[in-house]
Amino acid sequence: MTPVRHPDAPAPGELLGAHYGECFGCGGEQPHGLHLQARAGEGVSITAEFTVQPAHQGAPGLAHGGVLATALDETLGSLNWLLRTIAVTGRLETDFVRPVPVGTTLYLEAEVTAVAGRKIYSRATGRVGGPEGPVAVRAEALFIEVQVDHFVNHGRPEEIKAAMSDPDQIRRARAFEVNP
Numbered sequence: 459m460t461p462v463r464h465p466d467a468p469a470p471g472e473l474l475g476a477h478y479g480e481c482f483g484c485g486g487e488q489p490h491g492l493h494l495q496a497r498a499g500e501g502v503s504i505t506a507e508f509t510v511q512p513a514h515q516g517a518p519g520l521a522h523g524g525v526l527a528t529a530l531d532e533t534l535g536s537l538n539w540l541l542r543t544i545a546v547t548g549r550l551e552t553d554f555v556r557p558v559p560v561g562t563t564l565y566l567e568a569e570v571t572a573v574a575g576r577k578i579y580s581r582a583t584g585r586v587g588g589p590e591g592p593v594a595v596r597a598e599a600l601f602i603e604v605q606v607d608h609f610v611n612h613g614r615p616e617e618i619k620a621a622m623s624d625p626d627q628i629r630r631a632r633a634f635e636v637n638p
């Protein structure tokens with residue numbers, strides 16, 4: 459089925475902000491994280507940027523592949539907010555096309571390609587040198603829709619409780635990407 463953008467999805471160009479302050483991908487309160495910033499795009503698409511820091515190295519001076527996969531995963535995960543669906547990554551297949559040096563900004567783009575029942579198919583690219591620059595990484599993913607119980611049943615109680623009691627309703631909903 460063709461993916462359908464939720465009528466209340468943020469407008470194209472709007473910054474999404476972090477879905478959870480402690481998130482390793484996007485959280486502002488996470489000192490070790492990527493601090494990735496995502497914006498709503500047209501249709502069911504997202505753009506995002508992330509600058510590789512010295513803490514993200516694998517080989518000397520180069521980004522760790524797992525960190526780049528995280529940036530792709532986070533960007534793809536942000537698509538859930540445009541669908542207003544709660545979903546987790548089931549499968550993430552990544553191609554590493556070029557090495558990415560520390561200090562490089564990765565320009566990411568992701569889109570949902572199809573939805574079939576609980577399965578959400580998506581793809582993403584990460585470019586260097588600018589949003590039109592050469593592709594350094596790309597991924598195809600399958601996200602699976604879950605109920606909020608997924609987090610309540612599997613997450614550590616202290617963090618779940620803290621996220622649930624956030625006075626900001628949008629942040630509370632977005633911690634689990636729930637339709638508020």
Ligand SMILES: CCCCCCCCCC(=O)SCCNC(=O)CCNC(=O)[C@H](O)C(C)(C)COP(=O)(O)OP(=O)(O)OC[C@H]1O[C@@H](n2cnc3c(N)ncnc32)[C@H](O)[C@@H]1OP(=O)(O)O
Nearest residue numbers: 531532535536545546547548549577600602604633634635
């Ligand atoms: C969400 C809030 C945050 C959003 C932003 C964060 C961005 C980052 C996103 C993440 O990193 S999420 C964290 C990493 N992912 C996980 O921790 C998920 C761990 N895996 C699970 O909890 C379960 O395996 C999962 C919920 C994904 C699936 O278990 P279920 O028992 O609910 O589903 P089921 O096994 O019945 O499968 C449902 C369908 O999906 C298919 N499927 C499930 N896992 C698959 C897989 N890995 N590969 C291919 N297909 C898969 C499965 O074949 C089936 O297809 P059919 O409906 O056609 O029969």
